[in-house]
Amino acid sequence: MHLTNHDIIELTAFRRHLHSMPEVSGEEVETAKEVARFMSATEPDAIIEGLGGTGVAVVYDSGKPGPTLLFRSELDALPIEETGTPDYRSTIPGKSHMCGHEGHMATLAALGRQFGRQRPSRGRVVLLFQPAEETGAGAAAVLTDRRFNEIIPDYSFSLHNFPGLPLGHVWLKPGTANCASRGLKITFTGRTAHASMPETGISPVPAIAMLMPSLTALSRGSIGTDDLVLATVTHAVIGEPAFGIAPGSGELWVTLRTMTDAQMQALVDAAEAMVQRVAGESGLSVALEYHDVFSHCENHPEAVTLLRDAMDAEAITHEAGEALRASEDFGRFGSVSKSAMYFIGAGENLPALHNPNYDFPDELIPIGARIFSRVARDVLG
Template identity: 55%
Template structure:
């Protein structure tokens, strides 16, 4: 089941399939057509079972050897981003304001390649699950998949995911034991006072001083110069709104959006408590205060055994491996799969000179389709045999 068994025709087909997906992006929770396309592609490879509707629009295919052994889950993502693509490529997004600018289309192509290989030859023992997960970008998808009753039928012993990563040499494998990506969550703070005529501001209650104070104090919760510090925390002010865009009204309400980020879930708990305390102090006794959270991602930590499997797979393929850009500040909901599985989140370098993820001119490099599939295949062979 090595990468060499992917033929030139396979690579051509997978490249065209990836570009088709790129033209038709769907956002988190809306991946209806993408899921339908994936299910049809998987069905053609003859899996032993296909599950649809997992955690929303998730799709999974099971390839069983018929022999006792572990179950290995390989995961990719279905969703695109709410960003306008800036590209002259023929396969650019056909939907305004939506685009695959994180490479999820390429990750799907890697797993579609694995489906071809597994369809031709099952592993020697155990079974493999190919999971196409919804809603990764919002942090909701993995949690919903894991809590879906249908997931019990495919719950794995090992779980692996590859993410392409700009800034690393093409084909370099990034893997570590321990923290791989940060926990993060979006915190929305709402302050409510009382509007007034702009000529009589003293007759109202403006949240402007509290908002100004919070914009400074929230960022002051950041700690640690880099991810080598286990106490690392980063608070980023992302959006602020005060009152109405009018000259005759003193404001009576405000909103502040901040992103909280930490290396571990335990550190996140302390960071949340500190941020909420600041908000309560700023609101004081006069302003109304409400807080809610969005885009909640757990920290993702790799199991040492799974990380070593990845390193051996890279060595077998002659690929350079090391920590790469791990642990990384961006968040990943893949950590949810580590509750009961031996897990590894892997970076695969896509070059050092291109646009970074989520940039409007980013595009997945098609050369990674074969490399990513080969890495997955080598991992499966290491765990289950060929």
């Protein structure tokens, strides 16, 4: 199964069209429609829409017993104003595909073209276009959708483009591939006072000033030693923007990040104990909320072997590399299947992911499709 030059031209145009119409997590309605429309031309055996919200699953079934292989991409873009100037730049103010998810979608579309022409010899291939990866909510929503029971995979695979690596060069690390993370929102409530008599109120300022360095000090280790624990203060709000009022409330936002879920629980326990102690000593009431919760992403050894063998067969350079600090909700698919994700180089001199002028290299579409296609052929024939 090979992509033709005509395929590459159309897939590139599809990627650029998606780039021009970004939708953020949970709002990918039009993106999902475009994906379903494009994939319907490959005449799959089934298209499941609205999966986990706006997700789309495209199924190519041999009609014979065998494993189910799931290949996953993301639908969502980011709330970032694009500053690059391609002809196909974002037409939606304040939103853009600065993580390359539109390129991942085009890569799966390339795979769909191949399996539309020739089904696997046994089993099934499922192409999943998943919503809300950026918030960590999408994979969980897909997995809890009752219709996912119809396509539960034996193996799940995904990729992510990675600027900084040579174009087409792959990192594929056994074990932890992405860190666990979550956002901790700490809300303090005290009592306002006149700014001339702050002693008559209860201010959150001392508590927040103490917690900023203290929470950060919980950090230790490194990615290189597979024991990273990181607490990063990202936002703080204190009182009202007025000179006459001593504040009676405040918020502190902290991102907690660890190599594993077990480490995350220990970090959560330590952070919560510290916050409760400082709030109590300051006479403040406190509420804790968690947002954007990501489990760590663990690459299964069997799935890693399948990817490595496929890359060797396709003469694609790869090495173990290292885990990424960034989180990825693909890790949740490891709870239902043997899963693995690899990172494919977008080039050494490109802007970083989430930079406002990033643009996914179109050259990666056929490379990623070759790897996934070879895995499918090796397993399913």
